[in-house]
C-alpha cells in the first residue's frame with residue numbers, strides 16, 4: 433500500500449530522537465486516530481541547525497516525520513514555515529488517500545516547534561508580523 | 566505483494582482472515598467446474614450428478630454441526646448467512662415485536678445489519694462485554710422485553726478469540742421462546758459446534774475459514790424457524806435462498822467440513838500448544854505487553870497481544886518485511902481510523918488498543934515458525950519504541 437520512498441523512510445527513518453536542551457519543541461496529536469509526534473529543533477543564525485523527531489503512529493506518520501526533518505534541516509525558519517503537509521506528501525511521492533491526514537502531523541509539529549522557539553526567545557515571527565526581530 | 570526483503574521464512578498468521586484451500590478440498594472441487602458442470606435443478610443426468618454432489622456436501626456439513634441436512638441453507642458466505650438470519654427473522658416476526666438483542670463485539674456482518682434494522686425502526690440492545698471480551702448471559706436475560714423477537718450472539722470472537730457462553734444464552738432464549746442466532750464462523754473446526762448443545766435456531770458458518778473455497782457459506786435454520794428470504798427467484802434451498810447453487814464451492818465446503826471434523830481433536834490440541842508458546846514467548850521476552858481476550862476460554866488458534874507504546878500498523882509492516890503476516894485492531898489499520906470496536910468494548914485504553922497484534926494460527930504453522938516470530942518480533946518492537954514518543 434505504500435510506495436518505495438515511503439517504505440524507505442519508514443524502515444530507515446532519518447533524524448530519530450530528541451535534542452537535549454532544544455530551542456523549540458513541537459508536540460502534536462492526531463485528532464483523527466490519536467497518534468502523537470514530537471519535534472525538537474536547534475536554531476542557529478535563523479536556520480534550523482538540527483532537528484529530531486519521535487512518533488507514536490502508523491507507517492505513514494513515521495515516514496512523514498522522517499521526511500519533514502530532512503526537508504527542513506538547514507533551512508531558514510521562514511523557509512521551514514512554508515513547508516506544508518502537501519509538500520511533505522509530495523516529497524514522499526504520494527500517500528494512500530486514507531493516510532493523507534497523517535502528513536498533517538509532521539508539518540504541524542515543525543511549525544509548532546518554530547513558534548515555540550519564537551515565543552521562548554521573544555523574537556517576532558517574520559511571516560506573521562512582517563517585521564524583523 | 567510486498568517483497569520480503571528480510572524474510573528467512575514465510576509465516577502466515579492470519580488464519581482468522583482466511584485460509585488456503587487444502588489439496589484434498591481442491592481435488593474434490595475440480596471435477597465440478599467442467600466435467601460435472603450440471604445445474605442441480607435440471608432433470609437430466611448432468612443435473613442429477615450435480616444434485617447428488619450438493620446433497621452429499623449438505624450431509625457432510627450437517628453432520629459437522631449436529632444438524633439435519635434439510636436444515637442447511639447454502640449462501641455466498643458468512644456475511645450473507647448473517648444477513649439472511651437477522652433480516653429474515655426481523656421481517657418475518659415484526660408483527661410479534663420490534664426488539665432485537667445482540668452484543669457490542671459482533672462481527673461487522675452482524676453489527677452493521679442490526680444498525681441498518683435500527684434505522685428501519687427496530688429497537689436494538691447491544692449488550693456489553695467484560696474486560697476479557699466475554700458476554701454475561703445475565704445481561705442478555707435482563708435485556709429481554711415482551712417485544713424481543715431475536716437474540717444474536719457470536720460463538721468465538723474473531724479478534725480476541727473469546728469463546729462466548731452460547732449454551733447458557735441458548736437456554737435463556739428457549740425459556741423465553743425467542744429465536745437465537747449465533748455466528749460460528751470462527752469456531753467451526755476449532756472447537757465443538759453443535760446446534761442442539763448450543764440451543765441455536767440459526768447458525769452461521771463459512772467455508773474459507775476452514776480451508777475451503779471463498780464465496781460459500783451456510784445458514785443452519787432449525788426446522789420450524791420462520792425467516793423471510795432475502796434473495797428471491799427460483800425455488801432453491803427450500804425457497805429461502807434463490808440462485809443456482811455454487812456446486813464446486815459447496816462440494817469444497819463439504820469436504821473441508823468433513824476433514825475439519827475428523828482432524829479437530831488433534832489439530833486443536835496442536836494449535837493450542839503452538840499458540841501458548843507464542844503468547845508466553847512474547848509476554849516473557851517483550852516488556853509492556855498484555856494478552857487481549859480471555860486467558861483460557863479462547864479459540865485454540867488465536868493470540869491477540871497489545872504491545873504498548875507502538876502502533877499496530879508499524880509492527881505489521883515490519884513483520885511483513887520479515888515474511889510474517891498478521892493483523893491489528895489499531896485505529897491506523899482500520900480504514901475507519903477508529904480502534905477496533907471490540908477492544909473499545911473491552912474498555913482497553915486507547916494507547917493499548919493502538920498496539921494490538923492479532924496472530925491466528927493454522928495448519929501450516931510449525932514450532933519453527935513460532936520460534937522465528939519470537940526471534941524477529943522483539944528487535945522490531947525495540948526499534949519502534951526507540952522512535953516512539955512514549956515508553957523507553
Ligand code: FES
Nearest residue numbers: 465490493534897
Ligand atoms: S498516524 Fe494514525 S493513521 Fe497514520
